[in-house]
Amino acid sequence: MSTTVEELLAVAPLPEAFTAKDLVTDQDIRWCPGCGDYSILKQVQTVLPELGLNREEIVFISGIGCSSRFPYYMETYGMHSIHGRATAVASGLKATRPELSVWIITGDGDSMSIGGNHFIHLLRRNFDVNILLFNNEIYGLTKGQYSPTSERGKITKSTPMGSVDHPFNPLALVMGADGTFVARSMDRDPIHLRTILRRANAHTGTSLVEIYQNCNVFNDGAFEVFTEKSSKTEETLMVENGQPLIFGAAKDKGIKLDGFTPRLVSLADHSADDLWIHDEKDRMKANMLTRFFDDPAKEEHFPRPFGVFYQEDRFTYETELNLQIETAIATKGKGNLDRLLSGGNVWEVK
Amino acid sequence: MEHTTLQATDATILFAGDSGDGIQLTGDQFTTTTALFGNDVSTFPNFPAEIRAPQGTLAGVSGFQIKFGSDEIHTPGDNCDLLVVMNAAALKANLKQLKPGGMIIANTEGFDAKNLRLAKFPEGVNPLDDGSLHSFKLFTLDVTRLTKLTLEGSGLGTKEIDRTKNMFVLGFIYWIYNRPVENTIKFLEQKFAKRPDIVEANVKTLKAGYNYGDTTETFMQRVQVNPAKIAPGVYRNINGNPATAIGLIAASQKSGLPLYLGSYPITPASDILHELSRHKNFGVRTFQAEDEIGAICSAIGASFGGSLAVTTSSGPGIALKTEAIGLAIMLELPLVIINVQRGGPSTGLPTKTEQADLMQAMYGRNGEAPMPIIAAQTPSDCFYAVYEACRIAVEHSTPVFFLSDGFLANGAEPWMFPKADDLKPINTNFATGIEQGQKFLPYQRDEKLARKWAVPGIKGLEHRIGGLEKEHETGNISYDPDNHEFMVKLRAEKVEKVADYIPLQSLDNGPEKGKLLVLGWGSTYGSIKTAVIRALAEGLSVAHAHVRYLNPFPKNLGEILNNYEYVLIPEMNNGQLVRIIRDKYLIAAEGFNKIKGMPFTSEELFNKIKTLT
Numbered sequence: 035m036s037t038t039v040e041e042l043l044a045v046a047p048l049p050e051a052f053t054a055k056d057l058v059t060d061q062d063i064r065w066c067p068g069c070g071d072y073s074i075l076k077q078v079q080t081v082l083p084e085l086g087l088n089r090e091e092i093v094f095i096s097g098i099g100c101s102s103r104f105p106y107y108m109e110t111y112g113m114h115s116i117h118g119r120a121t122a123v124a125s126g127l128k129a130t131r132p133e134l135s136v137w138i139i140t141g142d143g144d145s146m147s148i149g150g151n152h153f154i155h156l157l158r159r160n161f162d163v164n165i166l167l168f169n170n171e172i173y174g175l176t177k178g179q180y181s182p183t184s185e186r187g188k189i190t191k192s193t194p195m196g197s198v199d200h201p202f203n204p205l206a207l208v209m210g211a212d213g214t215f216v217a218r219s220m221d222r223d224p225i226h227l228r229t230i231l232r233r234a235n236a237h238t239g240t241s242l243v244e245i246y247q248n249c250n251v252f253n254d255g256a257f258e259v260f261t262e263k264s265s266k267t268e269e270t271l272m273v274e275n276g277q278p279l280i281f282g283a284a285k286d287k288g289i290k291l292d293g294f295t296p297r298l299v300s301l302a303d304h305s306a307d308d309l310w311i312h313d314e315k316d317r318m319k320a321n322m323l324t325r326f327f328d329d330p331a332k333e334e335h336f337p338r339p340f341g342v343f344y345q346e347d348r349f350t351y352e353t354e355l356n357l358q359i360e361t362a363i364a365t366k367g368k369g370n371l372d373r374l375l376s377g378g379n380v381w382e383v384k
Numbered sequence: 385m386e387h388t389t390l391q392a393t394d395a396t397i398l399f400a401g402d403s404g405d406g407i408q409l410t411g412d413q414f415t416t417t418t419a420l421f422g423n424d425v426s427t428f429p430n431f432p433a434e435i436r437a438p439q440g441t442l443a444g445v446s447g448f449q450i451k452f453g454s455d456e457i458h459t460p461g462d463n464c465d466l467l468v469v470m471n472a473a474a475l476k477a478n479l480k481q482l483k484p485g486g487m488i489i490a491n492t493e494g495f496d497a498k499n500l501r502l503a504k505f506p507e508g509v510n511p512l513d514d515g516s517l518h519s520f521k522l523f524t525l526d527v528t529r530l531t532k533l534t535l536e537g538s539g540l541g542t543k544e545i546d547r548t549k550n551m552f553v554l555g556f557i558y559w560i561y562n563r564p565v566e567n568t569i570k571f572l573e574q575k576f577a578k579r580p581d582i583v584e585a586n587v588k589t590l591k592a593g594y595n596y597g598d599t600t601e602t603f604m605q606r607v608q609v610n611p612a613k614i615a616p617g618v619y620r621n622i623n624g625n626p627a628t629a630i631g632l633i634a635a636s637q638k639s640g641l642p643l644y645l646g647s648y649p650i651t652p653a654s655d656i657l658h659e660l661s662r663h664k665n666f667g668v669r670t671f672q673a674e675d676e677i678g679a680i681c682s683a684i685g686a687s688f689g690g691s692l693a694v695t696t697s698s699g700p701g702i703a704l705k706t707e708a709i710g711l712a713i714m715l716e717l718p719l720v721i722i723n724v725q726r727g728g729p730s731t732g733l734p735t736k737t738e739q740a741d742l743m744q745a746m747y748g749r750n751g752e753a754p755m756p757i758i759a760a761q762t763p764s765d766c767f768y769a770v771y772e773a774c775r776i777a778v779e780h781s782t783p784v785f786f787l788s789d790g791f792l793a794n795g796a797e798p799w800m801f802p803k804a805d806d807l808k809p810i811n812t813n814f815a816t817g818i819e820q821g822q823k824f825l826p827y828q829r830d831e832k833l834a835r836k837w838a839v840p841g842i843k844g845l846e847h848r849i850g851g852l853e854k855e856h857e858t859g860n861i862s863y864d865p866d867n868h869e870f871m872v873k874l875r876a877e878k879v880e881k882v883a884d885y886i887p888l889q890s891l892d893n894g895p896e897k898g899k900l901l902v903l904g905w906g907s908t909y910g911s912i913k914t915a916v917i918r919a920l921a922e923g924l925s926v927a928h929a930h931v932r933y934l935n936p937f938p939k940n941l942g943e944i945l946n947n948y949e950y951v952l953i954p955e956m957n958n959g960q961l962v963r964i965i966r967d968k969y970l971i972a973a974e975g976f977n978k979i980k981g982m983p984f985t986s987e988e989l990f991n992k993i994k995t996l997t
Contacts, residue, residue, distance in 0.1 A: 114850025126682030362664035369666030
């Protein structure tokens with residue numbers, strides 16, 4: 035028998051602390067100047083050294099698209115796989131190497147169009163991985179076609195008369211697939227993004243972070259209303275566990291639950307105690323929160339929530355899989371190859 | 385009553401009935417008992433794609449053919465000596481398989497007006513009593529009534545009693561061929577461990593069938609086929625799919641690599657997934673993915689992590705995996721891709737056998753994407769061939785295709801299984817670390833042109849791989865024109881280099897030089913071998929070589945081909961190996977093709993050989 039992975043890891047050099055700088059590779063970054071991806075890369079590189087991970091145990095796996103170039107810029111283990119399949123590649127890696135810290139980098143097209151199937155199945159299996167979903171509501175790498183998250187009527191190269199597709203609501207899809215950690219952040223709010231990344235890493239199970247990311251070339255300003263100082267406070271709802279849903283520049287607006295119906299209220303005539311208190315463990319409420327998905331141009335509309343919508347502790351696939359192996363060994367004994375080869379029903383020819 | 389006993393060197397039985405009649409189980413039981421008795425055996429299960437096709441119809445007929453003998457047996461037999469039919473449709477569908485003068489055992493209940501109508505016999509015609517079967521030895525049994533009588537007072541319902549009727553038939557056939565019933569009793573006790581009443585009923589019916597032979601007043605000739613004079617050793621019975629599964633576990637154990645299977649159910653490959661999932665105590669991780677693409681991509685992830693990664697499928701599933709296979713070629717990670725071929729194209733003939741995916745394995749990817757291909761030739765050979773596929777994948781850091789087919793997957797034969805210690809070692813090719821200040825080069829190569837396997841978790845080996853073209857040695861993305869051409873040729877050379885690490889091609893039978901070489905691959909092995917042995921016995925100048933390594937070919941294959949005036953390539957497809965051989969060696973090889981979802985008979989091959997020698 036030759037060297038096994040276990041033996042290899044047993045004699046490997048000891049881990050060392052690392053800094054954000056150690057995570058920078060020697061490759062030139064090929065994203066367009068001004069792309070939101072730069073900020074996300076920066077926040078990831080900033081947060082990772084704080085998490086108590088060993089650098090050699092971090093793996094970034096991506097599919098295809100602009101965002102999927104990400105692993106090339108991270109001095110960790112990485113794989114730039116094929117379109118839509120990062121989730122499937124990561125599943126196999128995590129199933130066999132549960133101790134690794136696995137990060138999936140994907141975009142709206144990669145995860146929800148071509149890779150939709152693996153995406154939902156990874157979520158329901160709840161592998162302990164982190165998915166960073168860069169949502170820019172456009173196909174960037176192929177130069178500007180509409181994506182499954184583009185709004186209806188979007189005029190692009192492939193939809194000169196406007197898209198007739200009804201778009202996905204990504205977090206509603208994730209809730210529908212029984213995701214156990216559901217969060218939203220944005221490229222333009224580094225502090226918020228770093229907080230959410232830390233939370234994602236701390237969660238055991240699939241952590242899904244949708245990141246609103248500006249494509250300044252093909253879909254510039256798609257999220258402007260949520261990210262620009264002038265409108266951000268009115269249009270966004272920063273949810274925090276145990277806190278009432280309050281928003282607005284003067285923190286003068288809130289959301290109240292009237293039975294099963296959320297209502298926009300003014301704090302002028304409502305007390306904060308009457309408001310919807312955010313509870314990350316409440317699946318029903320989280321489902322409703324994901325439905326705060328109005329077009330900000332609409333007259334009466336809910337603000338767009340950011341933060342951790344939902345968090346649930348549920349068994350992970352790899353734990354159960356590896357438990358079955360331990361159980362099988364405990365009950366049947368470690369497999370004996372000669373016994374397997376003979377099969378039990380043998381005869382001898384003399 | 386006294387019965388005469390005929391001594392025979394071999395016998396072929398075809399069991400046929402509704403797919404719900406328990407035909408496959410009856411055949412399996414007869415096979416195991418016969419193998420344990422010491423005969424050489426070969427089997428061919430043939431069943432409809434539908435789980436429960438309409439009862440009594442021609443479409444619903446399920447068959448199981450077994451040939452066993454006191455000499456070596458290489459095929460499940462061209463035609464049968466005994467045809468056992470549970471209904472009229474089974475007779476109609478299989479009568480042409482019966483040898484002239486052969487025996488028919490027919491279940492009379494299956495020939496009532498309804499069954500005759502369903503089998504599309506003309507109104508008022510019953511082949512059992514209209515004399516149309518006069519050239520055969522016809523033996524009718526009212527199995528249903530006899531079973532009912534046997535289980536009278538057992539307390540079981542009509543339906544449950546009816547379900548044991550295949551045991552009556554099996555018992556009767558055991559009697560004819562003088563086989564012990566004990567092995568089947570043991571099987572029944574295990575299968576119905578939770579229902580002692582069902583065990584008792586089945587055993588009673590089985591014995592009743594056996595005793596019926598002894599006591600019946602009807603003339604019946606028993607047949608004695610003595611144990612085979614096969615090589616001394618310890619044997620077991622094995623089907624191709626379990627042999628494949630065991631081969632994978634063996635490779636995992638011998639290499640020290642944990643086995644990972646990413647798979648999606650598909651006929652006729654699913655049994656490999658089933659078998660492997662039963663062996664978790666060998667550390668085997670099986671993952672039933674959401675689709676074929678997820679299955680192979682998860683295997684690629686597992687391989688990146690240092691597992692012996694495998695994906696199993698059949699033609700349509702392989703088509704879906706194609707892009708990911710290209711990725712594995714680019715990543716240069718070990719991966720075994722198993723294709724248990726079936727009739728195509730598209731959904732094709734899911735339960736029938738074919739060898740029509742060789743071109744798919746050889747060329748079916750975008751870009752220049754060569755990879756090694758190995759094909760198994762008998763059910764037990766699936767073990768050795770898949771073991772070789774694992775060895776090449778690991779030692780040469782490449783995906784490898786393993787080709788089996790429906791005939792091998794479900795067919796069975798006795799196997800003198802090896803000892804674990806006697807299996808060839810499989811050496812891993814891990815990168816273990818890097819000197820301080822040095823940079824790890826993920827695409828640096830060894831003498832095999834294989835790159836090192838650098839698994840996550842080792843400090844200093846952090847690196848990125850992906851589907852974009854790689855720069856030589858560094859593995860960085862490169863769009864450089866010269867580098868691309870260099871890398872395309874390097875990847876091809878790497879696959880060609882495998883030829884230095886595989887055995888030379890040998891002849892299976894026949895002279896080293898002569899008039900005709902029959903060149904086969906895959907599951908046609910037994911039929912070709914049988915036909916060539918017969919042709920040699922008749923003094924014809926013919927030899928047989930069977931190619932197991934289809935890419936790269938063994939280095940001496942061209943030399944062998946040139947030693948004969950003609951090369952005949954029989955294939956269960958429309959001519960695939962023949963094209964590759966013509967292309968590579970520029971010889972006028974001739975194809976001989978059968979595309980009926982059925983294996984060649986040795987008779988067909990023998991006749992063809994005769995016309996060319």
